[in-house]
Amino acid sequence: MVRFRFQDMEIWQMAIEIAGKLFDIADGLEKKRLYRFAEQLRAAGMSMSNNIAEGSGSNSDKEFCQFLNIAHRSTFENANILILLQRRSFIDQATTDLLLEDLDHLCRKITNFQKSLK
Template sequence: MKRHNFKKLQIWNDSMSIIDRTYKFTCSFPDFERFGLRTQMNRCSVSMASNISEGSSKRTDTHFAKYLDDSLGSAFEWETQLIVAYRQNYISEELFKELEKEINILQKKISKFIESLDI
């Protein structure tokens, strides 16, 4: 297996964009969410990119795929948290739809990348 440079992977760059956006919009959440949904969404977004980068250091595609699976799981977890934020009126419908589209695209890209590996 050829090791991947995570910084050149589109899925890593897309997940970094989600991190930036997440930190930006979660600061407007109510103060009582400081250690709740705000923290959870921030950590979850970081988990997506972190698992991609950590997995890229593994010696086999099988091991890399496990980390990509974890990243994909975090992407679905983050989508659920996005829905919660919208249902609690912490974000606008416009932002919700935009971010939902973005996370769905990332989920598909990660899934396709996993399928492309030699496992």
């Protein structure tokens, strides 16, 4: 079976796991007819793993770091969306807290991985 480089990366595995949780929230938002929130959450959720995957195909570490920077920034976008959703009572505090912890952990892992490439 063919495997891409990114599939073995812990940061990609974490990002795809978090994205799944964000998609679950987005599914619930759609049931409440909050389509724009759901769409934005899915896009930002995919951006993390997409940029790690795309960057892993780069020809240089410098270029890969640029993609990792975008993935890193997407974690902040997701955190912001979750905080907004919680403040509007669309998701509960416990869910928000758990996902913010996951996003923070991923952020730190991405940063450490970037440092290893420099």
